[in-house]
Amino acid sequence: MALTVQSSPASNDYRHLVQDDRIHGSLYTDPAVFADEMQRIYTDGWVFVGHESEVPEVGDWVSRRLGAEPVLMVRNRDGAISVVANRCAHRGTTLCPQNDGNHRNFRCAYHGWTYDLDGTLLGVPGPKGFHKDTADLGLDRPGQVDDYRGFVFANRSGTAGPLSDHLGAGGTDLIDRTSNMSPTGSVRLSAGWIGQHIDSNWKMWPESDNDGYHLNFTHASMARAVPDTYYDEVVMTGEDASASVTRAYDGGHVELDFRRSYTSELAWLGTTREKVADYCEALEGSYGFEKAKTIMWDGPPHALVFPNLFLAEMNIARIEPVSPGVTVHHHTPLLVEGTDESVNRRLVLQSEAAMGPASFFLTDDAVIAERMHRAFEGAAVGEDGWVDLSRGLEREHVEDGQRWSDITDETTNRGFWHHYRKVMASVAGSSPNGHA
Structure with a gap:
């Protein structure tokens, strides 16, 4: 069976590319395959983010990636752990360029939008010129976040089912x-x-x-x-x-x-x-x-x-x-x-x-x-x-x-x-x- 590697992710026949006793080398190098992986594995599936011991105190955070998406793993005010996009919901500026830190809230350096630790939008400078409902403009969050014995996992799409099924x-x-x-x-x-x-x-x-x-x-x-x-x-x-x-x-x-x-x-x-x-x-x-x-x-x-x-x-x-x-x-x-x-x-x-x-x-x-x-x-x-x-x-x-x-x-x-x-x-x- 001849194999043709196309430019469209949907064209890849993974049942042919991965056989019982061999795999095709294009799985390592094809950008279309990589794009598929970022969706099917790193967006639609559970991904390890970090461990609860890395954020022991309220306001502690570490920067991570869920596939291509930069995120922050944060200890909230109620003691729970959140995972939020490390990207301002306004114009997309990186909120925390460092690897880790402790903040009372997250403030964007570009226009001063301020977010609570769980990603909720707290304030917008110059509110008279802004008429959207700010309740809808918090930081993007994965659809599911869960942990097992302190190991924290996230699923961006929210469609992966229980973490227990994944493990x-x-x-x-x-x-x-x-x-x-x-x-x-x-x-x-x-x-x-x-x-x-x-x-x-x-x-x-x-x-x-x-x-x-x-x-x-x-x-x-x-x-x-x-x-x-x-x-x-x-x-x-x-x-x-x-x-x-x-x-x-x-x-x-x-x-x-x-x-x-x-x-x-x-x-x-x-x-x-x-x-x-x-x-x-x-x-x-x-x-x-x-x-x-x-x-x-x-x-x-x-x-x-x-x-x-x-x-x-x-x-x-x-x-x-x-x-x-x-x-x-x-x-x-x-x-x-x-x-x-x-x-x-x-x-x-x-x-x-x-x-x-x-x-x-x-x-x-x-x-x-x-x-x-x-x-x-x-x-x-x-x-x-x-x-x-x-x-x-x-x-x-x-x-x-x-x-x-x-x-x-x-x-x-x-x-x-x-x-x-x-x-x-x-x-x-x-x-x-x-x-x-």
Whole structure:
């Protein structure tokens, strides 16, 4: 079947572009595909915005993007969290050019229009010359905002159905396991975000962040420079040599599951009980001995919650699409509460080593993603430019609604792309979960 990439988003046949064992390279580079994604995934679907710990006080705000839309996540006067457009309703001026802050209200620097924290228009200078009903001129707001265990999501169109449907059993479990790393069940994202500008398509990051096949090759320098890390035993041992597995859950959520491979308690933290005794005792005090023991052995998940939340073990990352060929990958350490701060200092240092600008993982992956994107620009047309995703397809197992296979198999990539196909090929005006 010949494939023609057209200029109109409606012309793309996503059931052909995403097949069971391969995808077409134009999905990375075609501006029409990107425009479709901004509508069907980032407008009509649920998107991760931030965590409630980032705005602890009334008036605290952080700037984010819902796809192409700049927004503010704000702590309101009643303690609730709002998400509002970072754009004046009058002439479209950016309200808050900084990354974060605390304001009593938002005042536009162009004409002085003033808004309450929830986006309600409070005042217009020179009111005699203005005759519209100001009640209709507040800041644009997503149709739905909700959170699960402090992780805040928004749906711009308001048509996505409940957040619980989007997360499903898989996404809920992944966030539960992340939150339960804290003795109080509440994590904190207060160490600051680092954003890395990468000249690649955004979808290369859900792929790369959760790919167990590339580690021995892309990250070989890490294995040489820092030998005997826990990655040696959980993922860098090659085919059939590790007990770790890849998992794909319903809804496009995917995981590199290392739990079966850890050979010691707290291996994921790179330490022993004696060195973090306060943390271990706090876990046992909160969860009881058996559950705390499971947490200390299993560690945090390494997973994606579709489409843009990367639970990167003791880090959180946001995947931010900017254009077909530009992505910003933001990350911050996942800090815990209810224990000695020495554990959080350790987590900050681990984050710098794993994902910082001079780290091994993220910088290696950025180079590969940029090389991939350059290779597809101008080349992925017709029946050329297919990407093979068949590794492990015939040996996948299905259990309790999950697909899983060897850690080197492309189960995670297929899980992401098959849900992507479902969303992108869905009937206009309805969500992939069937909500009008």
